[in-house]
Amino acid sequence: MFGRKKDEAFVSSPMRDNWYQSSSYWPSSFALVTTVDEDGNTNIGPYQLSFPFEIITGRSFLVISRQNSNTDQNIKRTGKAAMNFVEFDRKTLSKIVGMGYPGQLTNEKMKDNPYTLIPSPTPGREPDGKVMPHILKEAFQVYEVTWDDQQPIRDDGKTPEYFVLRIENILLKEQWADNLANGTKKMPRMPITFGFRDGGKFWFAELKKPFWIPTPTDKGPKEEAILYEANRIDPEIQFTRDACKQLTGIPRPFVKTALKGIVKQAKEQGVTLVDEEFVTKINAERNA
Known part of the structure; x- marks a missing residue:
């Protein structure tokens, strides 16, 4: 039986490859990264391993990609990408898993794309069939990014690719922009993934209604x-x-x-x- 057992002992978990999903549990959100392939088509790649990197003077995201994936090759060739974040929709989850399956060409995987590709509203980021990708109409938020190839994290030819993607523009649907500007009253209903497990399962979780807790007023300098x-x-x-x-x-x-x-x-x-x-x-x- 699974449950909360306060007196249960800890045991050592073997350190396997992809340890975050094979040796432990790590839930997170994910990004749908759009890039342009050699034929000028927009490719969608789902990425769980994507994190805020620089957050104050600089603004960038770190994306860890499998070597020679469509996203890896496209970013190295064009230097441009868009990170699309969608809200929970159970009907699209199997399609997202399919788009992340390795070995597919863009035209093959995009046959099952459940999303609508639209041009970016940002001047200079319009899809051109060469460098600039489409974004997803169904996204509530998009980071438009450029690869900072002068800030390599690791490049030894053996590990996954670590891309530092500099955020040039953040797009929000109007209701979410207003929500930030006028005092945050709600949060987007983002899907959560636990990743690939047991050689044949991709685990997701549905987010319950977010809630907030007030910050303390009696701690630290006023x-x-x-x-x-x-x-x-x-x-x-x-x-x-x-x-x-x-x-x-x-x-x-x-x-x-x-x-x-x-x-x-x-x-x-x-x-x-x-x-x-x-x-x-x-x-x-x-x-x-």
Whole structure:
């Protein structure tokens, strides 16, 4: 019987190839990576091994690909890809598994493609039959990326390919963009995979309704949460810790509105770093 057994002993699991799915359990989301093949056709490759890599000053994704896969060859030739993220739809899961089966040419695997290929709305990323791929209409989110071949992770000819893909543009369906801009109230219903198991099974899980837990208000410096929120509003305007200390008296429901107002004034005045002096000045002007 499977279940939660608090007193059950740990045993050693053998270290096999593809250890994350053959020696252990590792659930994750996955990306459907679109690239262009030699004949100018858009190829779709499902990738579980895809992760945020650079997240602050740089923005990139790490994708681990089997050597000589369609995606591997296409990225090396064109340098371009799009990472499409879809919501859960049980009817498409067997098609996704089929598109990830090795040894198929693009025209073979795309016969069973359940998705609609559309042009990117980004100027300069329109499909050209040479380099730029289509994106998926059914995706709720797309990362448009370029291979950073000057930042190799490992290239010994023996291991899988490790692609650092620099994110040039993030596309969101309107409802999800509004959700981020106006205070996150829901999350996309993304499918979860446990990967390939036992030589013949690909495991998936359906995500239940996401929920949130409030961040603690009695731990760490009071300005920490404000600093985190402030520096996510506009990449061109950054706040110092001392500036945020001046804002700890604002009631929590009004913090984001206040921060947006400060960012607006900073942009109007050509200020890129909001420090304690700037906050003191605008407070004085408001109270005058």
